[in-house]
Amino acid sequence: MDGYTLKVFFSSVMAGLLSGCATSVDDLLLHDNLAFRNINEQSLVSGDKKLDIQYLGVGGYLFQYGDDSIMTAPSFTNPGLINVSLPLPIEPDHALIDELLPVEAKQAEFILVGHAHYDHLMDVPYIMQQHMPTTIAVGSTTMTNIVTAVIADERLLDITDYAAEGQQPGRWIYNRHNTIRFMPIKSDHAPHFMGIKVMSGTYEDALTELPSTAYGWKEGQTYAYVIDFLDNQQQPIYRIHYQDAASNSPDGLMPVMNDTKAVDMTILCVAAFHQVDDYPEAILQQTQPNTIVLGHWEDFFNNNSFDNQNKPVKGVRMTNIDDFIQRVDAVKKVGARSILPTPFSFFINHIL
Incomplete structure (x- = not known):
């Protein structure tokens, strides 16, 4: 079976498997807080900063720390299942992005890209062009080789040489004010179904135009991230471990750090968790966070719960979210809270 025939076969199988209804979440406790910055400004003392985190859907998060912010790659455009799986042409929905991108996100200094699939990267070039003209996107060689088709090279950072691998730590990347830093961790992406991974592959050379189908947005190397928020002495006071794809242990696990700072929050990926072993157990047993965020859990085919407020939020297809929650509850440390x-x-609002 040649490459094209194999792709068509996989596409047909995926379309058939995913064509059922999205998962109901009626019995799950959802965190739905649209209030922003609800801490009274008068409660702050000199030197205090607030950390606000907003979930943007799929793998996207906005981290605002005082006057500084970074973001993980957002996905507002949700092409229909048929267009994605056959594959047919897809493109970012500019009007929808314009409506849904939070005003606060436009000040983010970096966009952290975990991998280059369409549901993580396709909206990023337009966002950088139209809304974030000075923001730098960081990610794999494949990510930079895709986005360079429309974004200048100086606004793209290939993190291959910065990444931690195994227990070996990587290199920190700091924002301009040295209040936020992050370190990529070499990770992997779970298979999509039946042990089969689709839309994999890399680009070793720069593209001259953006991909036109979902299969053109190749995964590339997948990365997790450690994100630190720093005090005035540039010491970490809040640490997050972030993943936008489920992975087999030890991929994506924290390296041995050169400090004693514990992980405060772990952000997990629900989608395809059942396709890998020991996920999320290995990560939670290693990081022992106080807060566990369950992301990339909602159905993202031709659906956007913010844009279609009369439609209930549905869970990602072929995924038992309740089972994931039970597995989290079985290994989380006493007193830790989990958030869906x-x-x-917004699901955190701290004075640090």
């Missing part, structure tokens, strides 16, 4: 956030909700 609805798109655009």
